[in-house]
Amino acid sequence: MTPRLRTPLRSALLALALLGPAAQAKDVALLNVSYDPTREFYAEVDQAFAAQWQRDTGETLRVRASHGGSGKQARAVIDGLEADVVTLALAADIDAIATNGKLLPANWQSRLPHNSAPYTSTIVFLVRKGNPKGIKDWADLARPGVGVITPNPKTSGGARWNYLAAWAWASKEYRDGGKVLDFLTRLFKNVPVLDTGARGATTTFAERGIGDVLIAWENEALLTLNQGDTRGKFEIVVPSLSIRAEPPVAWVDKNVARHGTRKQAEAYLRFLYSPEGQRLAAKHYYRPAEPEKVPATELARFPTVTQVTIDQAFGGWKQAQAAHFADGGFFDRIYQPK
Amino acid sequence: MTTAALPSLIPFRTRRPLPGFSLSLGLGMAWLGVVVLLPLLALAWRAAGLGMDGWLRAIHDPRVQAALKLSFGAALAASLLALVAGAIVAWVLVRYRFPGRRLLDALVDLPFALPTAVAGIALTAIYSSNGWVGRFVEPLGLKIAYTWLGIVIALVFIGLPFAVRTVQPVLEALGHEQEEAAASLGASRFTTLRRVILPELLPALLTGFSLAFARALGEYGSVIFIAGNKPFATEIAPLLITIRLEEYDYNGAIAIAALLLAASFVCLLAINAIPSLFAHERREQGRG
Numbered sequence: 001m002t003p004r005l006r007t008p009l010r011s012a013l014l015a016l017a018l019l020g021p022a023a024q025a026k027d028v029a030l031l032n033v034s035y036d037p038t039r040e041f042y043a044e045v046d047q048a049f050a051a052q053w054q055r056d057t058g059e060t061l062r063v064r065a066s067h068g069g070s071g072k073q074a075r076a077v078i079d080g081l082e083a084d085v086v087t088l089a090l091a092a093d094i095d096a097i098a099t100n101g102k103l104l105p106a107n108w109q110s111r112l113p114h115n116s117a118p119y120t121s122t123i124v125f126l127v128r129k130g131n132p133k134g135i136k137d138w139a140d141l142a143r144p145g146v147g148v149i150t151p152n153p154k155t156s157g158g159a160r161w162n163y164l165a166a167w168a169w170a171s172k173e174y175r176d177g178g179k180v181l182d183f184l185t186r187l188f189k190n191v192p193v194l195d196t197g198a199r200g201a202t203t204t205f206a207e208r209g210i211g212d213v214l215i216a217w218e219n220e221a222l223l224t225l226n227q228g229d230t231r232g233k234f235e236i237v238v239p240s241l242s243i244r245a246e247p248p249v250a251w252v253d254k255n256v257a258r259h260g261t262r263k264q265a266e267a268y269l270r271f272l273y274s275p276e277g278q279r280l281a282a283k284h285y286y287r288p289a290e291p292e293k294v295p296a297t298e299l300a301r302f303p304t305v306t307q308v309t310i311d312q313a314f315g316g317w318k319q320a321q322a323a324h325f326a327d328g329g330f331f332d333r334i335y336q337p338k
Numbered sequence: 339m340t341t342a343a344l345p346s347l348i349p350f351r352t353r354r355p356l357p358g359f360s361l362s363l364g365l366g367m368a369w370l371g372v373v374v375l376l377p378l379l380a381l382a383w384r385a386a387g388l389g390m391d392g393w394l395r396a397i398h399d400p401r402v403q404a405a406l407k408l409s410f411g412a413a414l415a416a417s418l419l420a421l422v423a424g425a426i427v428a429w430v431l432v433r434y435r436f437p438g439r440r441l442l443d444a445l446v447d448l449p450f451a452l453p454t455a456v457a458g459i460a461l462t463a464i465y466s467s468n469g470w471v472g473r474f475v476e477p478l479g480l481k482i483a484y485t486w487l488g489i490v491i492a493l494v495f496i497g498l499p500f501a502v503r504t505v506q507p508v509l510e511a512l513g514h515e516q517e518e519a520a521a522s523l524g525a526s527r528f529t530t531l532r533r534v535i536l537p538e539l540l541p542a543l544l545t546g547f548s549l550a551f552a553r554a555l556g557e558y559g560s561v562i563f564i565a566g567n568k569p570f571a572t573e574i575a576p577l578l579i580t581i582r583l584e585e586y587d588y589n590g591a592i593a594i595a596a597l598l599l600a601a602s603f604v605c606l607l608a609i610n611a612i613p614s615l616f617a618h619e620r621r622e623q624g625r626g
Contacts, residue, residue: 152567152581155584193566193568194567194569195562195567196567200563208463208466208483209466209467210467210484325585326585327585335401335569
């Protein structure tokens, strides 16, 4: 019995020993840990960058991608997922990697142009064809009888932008803390479902037919608008004021040092700022940070939106996070039972 | 023939298909230790680090209380429903022969195999206001998706196989004879059910119930799609764990997780205690 058992075991080990180094030889691999809706965008970026890198250096490079909820992805990196680069939905998640995991310096956001955000998006409304409830601006979302779909800011990075956009509009409109809080309370009273992520909320609105308006990232809204089975069923409403959603990117210093991939990781992220990278961002409905590098025809799909930035309106992510989304913050107060 | 076969039969019977007892036990314990015990120990260790004070503070939060109430209540309701439905399904599968029985038998395990998120999305599609069922019951004022009712339905779905699969083998072993004997002594169908069948099934029913309950308590994937996830209304405890983690509040998450773990553990301990409670009957049945 024992020799019979040993032979396949030994050959398996031998095969592993032979395969292991062979598979790794000469190949450089980068791991990009990203959030959900960037899947299709990075699939194209990775191919384009690998081709360019091969032309420039002769090195074969493979980018592996990991997608998931932005906060979950950040936690995975903190807990040891060896990301070379992270491309997440909000700076707070990369801040968490810097403070909780000590994997990159606290000033990571100043290392790349435009706050390390090579592309941006903004928050818009998606309404049903013909806009039956006549939704024009944020005020309409707090009207009784209007169903509002947004994911839970506690579980979704994207939803935090939605919430902050509403807050930014309200604080400009009312200029009074109590009234702002009251507006957001009324708005969230109109939310029948708090999905855990942005794609879930889009499904609830578009497929299940729940609610009258979806608060969404512009790139997700444009995707829903132009996608096969939802084409022609919805329209986009641009509010009078919105927020500039800046999904940032960073290389993870500790991990690239361990893998010896610092040079490739940085080149990969800088590629996002190249004309090719910017064009791909626009193609996948993200607003390019440097639109002058992109043909005007690719920019025509983006309507003009008055935007505030998180630094102007909230003093940056660290403050916004602590004041609004931490346990006992403003969002929790909005949801206290009366 | 028997005398000739006997000498070779004994060594054959004592030779086990797996290597020696100590090696098997060692490997088994090692697996159990690394795969099950170690992560749970780490959780218990972290929970102990909170101290009784910190733990109580985290649990006393009104939102946590609401979520726990909902989770325990829905799990209880769902495992009771799953138990009744499961016992009937098991009865039909064991006692009747009909075309498609094998298919039905295989279908029972589907909730085990299906990614729970898929189940959640499918259930939501059926019960939401424009779904197959939702569009008919919602005009009658019965909302299922995004209410606690939807949560219970999702939990029945994932709990059902536990009830069926624990009751089924006992029913198979039971046989008709005792029922026939009871009937021949003049017992009514209800008396036969109450005095003959149910006592035999009770340990299996309790086991099925506890397994379904423990599973329902921790279920996440299928529930979050149909629950609506509104704080104080339809937010389940496992989701609140995720929310605490999303806030990088590891302690808050661990406090809730430890409570759910303890509850599940009590359930499983109860399961293990059940056979010894009924050991007498078991022994008689085994020897018979």
